[in-house]
Amino acid sequence: MSEHQTLLFLMQLTALLLVGTSMSHLARRVGLPGVVGELLSGVVLGPTVLRHLSPATFAWMWPPDNSQPQLLDAVSTFGVLLFIGMSSAHLDLRMMRRRPRTVLSVSTAALVLPFGLGVATGLLLPGRLLGSHADRSSFALLIGVVMGVSAIPVIAKTLTDLGMLHSDVGQLTLAAAAGEDVVAWIVLSLVTAMTAGALKVGHIVSSVGHLLLFLAVVIAARPLLRGALGRAEKAEGSGPVIAITVVAILAASAGSQSLGLESALGAFAVGCLLSSPSRETTVRLASLRTVTLSVFAPIFLAGAGLRVDLSVLGDPGTSAAAAVVLSLAVGGKFAGAYLGARLGRLTHWEGLALGAGLNARGAVEVVVATIGLRLGVLSPAMYSIVVLVAVLTSVMAAPALRWTMARVDHRAEEHSRAIELAAWSDRASVPTDPAQN
Structure with a gap:
């Protein structure tokens, strides 16, 4: 430098x-x-x-x-991995195990319906929105991924800001988003292979095999991580616990990346391993969580907004395409999440709240768009449309969540979960009603 x-x-x-x-x-x-x-x-x-x-x-x-943005991207990548790891640590896996049907139905429907709409949209959009190296099939699949993904970092940050991370709906939203994004990253890897002309049946089998291998290693590593944290708790100060946690997040992220999966999956997996930690570990990780939310999250989220150029909307054709993509993305995600919630025996308002939360696509969609632009699948105009949708859906999620969650009945176990969550922060009190925050 x-x-x-x-x-x-x-x-x-x-x-x-x-x-x-x-x-x-x-x-x-x-x-x-x-x-x-x-x-x-x-x-x-x-x-x-x-x-x-x-x-x-x-x-x-x-x-x-090109070299200058890479420096900023490196800091953002490190920050978002910490952010995903700390956010997913708040997942209540006990509730997930009690309600597997609900999680499966919501994540499946909230992915399949918008993904299908995205593929259909990609097949019908004007050819000038395709990138220089795209065929119609790879373009349509990428638009399907764009409409199907949800942004775990933005969802977690929104739920945290609203004081809803400990609610059942908040927990289900994070779990469903995780399931969606795993599938979306696999499809994205297929798009990459299609663009390179290397897509074969073996590539698909390999992607699924790598995912299963990664999950098996993560499950096997849980006792090791818990043991290391237990020994670190005996040391003076928070340093050893924080260092072990950060090393685990980075190592798992590197492992998932090496297998052709998204690095964010590794950070999310470590966060799940940290779920329901001992109170001593929770207290010592509070400072890491504070720095992550107060420093790295703003840098990462502001950096995502840097890629938006609304001047492209001056073209009527581009504006019309943006309106269509935004409408189908929002409507498809709401409809899919609501359908999955009702099939999972959730209430009307819980279904709408899940749709509101899962609609936040944020920087995950920006990452997908960036990959699509680099591969030549998306044109610069289509890239701007996708990033615009990412920002608008993230902005819309907060007021929609506030409105829907105010009408959701809350359970006693949510308050217990809020007490556990409070140990991660410097809050002096625990909210009694998440809908009021």
Whole structure:
């Protein structure tokens, strides 16, 4: 790194964290969760606002040099892996085991219906939205993935900001999103193989085999991680517990990535291994959770918003395509989640709340769009549409969740889960009614 690269890198981090934190605070002041402000801060600092207000400042802050964004992406990747790991640690696996039918029905329906709509949409969208290396089949599959995914980091942050992470609906939303995204990443790997002309039956079998192998290793590693944390608890201070946790998250992420799976899957798996930890481990990890939510999450979410360029909507054809994709993405996810919830014997309002939470696509969709653009499957205009949908669905999730959850009946075990969750933070009290937060 040259001196200028170092200076620019530090300025970028400063701007993202400062503006993200400020807009997060502003969002809370007007009754929205902080994640909304953090996502929109990237839009303000990106080509949509800053480039039009001060082209010279934008060109200096965000140069087109490929090496510079990679520095920011590295920090964001590290931060989002920690964020996913800490967020998934709040999953109540005991409830998941008690309600497997509900989790399976919600995750399946909330993926299959929007995925099918996405494939159909991809087959009908104008050819000018296809990338330079795309055929219609790979493009349609990628649009299916775009509409089918949910963003675990954004969902977890939204639920945390609203004080709903401990609710049954919050737990089911995270579990369903995890199931959806595992399938979506496998389909994305098939799209990559199709683009390279290497898709064969063996590739599909290999992807499924790698997933099963990874899950088997994770399950076998649970006693080892618990034992290491138990020994670390005897040491003075929080350092050993935090270090072991971060090493586990990074190692599992590297393992899943090496098998052709998404690295986020490894972080999520470690978080699940950490679910229902001892109170001593929970207390010692509280500082890691605070830094992750207060520093890394704003940088990551603001960085996702940087990729949005709303100027492409000036073209009527692109605007019409964006409206169609957004409508089908939102409607398909709501309908699929609601259908799955009703099949899983949940109430009307619980079904709508699940649809609201799972609609947040956030930076996961941005990652998919980035891969699609790099492979030449998406055109720049289609890339902007996909990122716009990611941001808008993430912004919509918060008010929709607040409205629907206010009408959901809450159970006594949710309060017990809230008490456990409070140990992860510096909150002085535990909410008595999640719908009021």
